[in-house]
Amino acid sequence: MYNTLIRNIIRFIALVVMQVLVFDNIRLGNYIHPYIYVLFIMLLPFDTPKWRLLVEGFVIGMLVDLFNGTPGLNAAATVFMAYMRPYIIGITTRKSDIEDKTAPSVSEMGLQWFLLYGLLLLLLHNLLLFWLEAFSIRLLGTVLLQVLLSAPFSLFVIILIIYVFKPLKK
């Protein structure tokens, strides 16, 4: 328990620092902007209560927002993603599959499942984020293009991060 908490805190800080110092500076074209801090929400244990998912999503999103000067933008998207996480787990797994698992990580659930799970969550997160950023129905085409290009790129970066920091997590 204590170990998990320490690990989560380190993961939290590391992901926020990476996001704010490195990935927020990456804008490929106008469309690709990687968001990797959501990995923290993705990797929370299966038995995390829903309200804690939401609150942690809000906290990490707001922290990134404060560094970006966009209060509420990332927080809204991350809270939405955290709210949808149990449903995404529900449609991608059977109950028997996750009974003996602790967290939805690559090492426990396999890369193939994690790619699907991560992509779905990233699509939801980016959709709300880019739409809130544009704040207009007229820009829907641009928003969808941003989502469809950014989400796979973010997932790619997230997989890289998982493999680079594998020793730290286990």
Added chain:
Amino acid sequence: MYNLFIFIKKYSAAIVFILLEILCIILVVQSLPYHNRKMVSVSNSISGGIHKTTSNWNDYLHLKSENELLAEQNALLLSRLGCDEVEADTAYYDDKFTYIPAHVVDNNIYETNNYIVIDKGSIDGIEPDMGVICGEGVVGKVLNVSKHYASIMSMLNTKTIVSCRFVDNQYVANVVWDNEYYRYGLVKDIPSHLVINVGDTLVTSGFSNSFPADIMVGTIEENLDDENGIFSTAKLKFSTNFSTLRHVYVVKNNFKAEIDSLCITR
């Protein structure tokens, strides 16, 4: 009460989710100028639409009283038109001509050559040869100017000739006075092939520097076909009632000097 707790417990995640999202969106709208403006404009357009709809309904409900008001205003305006009390209003202004309002202080209609005296003079910018009109139509031309007064050669003067034009077919003719009755004048120099109908309207041609175009002169009362060749004559009823003249406008042509410099002989 117990059921309420059950409900809150059951949907706690959804409630927390909605509250957090509302908080986030409020933060976004409050802190980001673009989102703030957008939100204000969207809410303005919604409230504006609602207000417009309700005011449409209100207008409809108040049609009756509105009609009465309009009828009263119409009556007022009509009575003003009748007694010609319209002061210099903005409708009389355009680039080329300036209109100087004046009061008639002396007026005569029974002489062979009638003159009108107005209470504006050189100090007000009146100059000889300026045109004079009133709300009903043409009055005459300025003859002499003193410091505070000016004399006007009215249409009821055998020396006055005003160039005018048929509204219907644009033919040009001259209007003079035949020294008979103050309501009627003569239209001379009408091309004889022109079919003149009773009631045809004549307005100023705008060819003289004294009058702007399209000022009412009068209507044809009778066709005096004297069959003396190229031109025919008609009897004209002046639109201006000279016996009740009180307020007039002196027409100042702002480009008179420029036009005169082109050496047009008049």
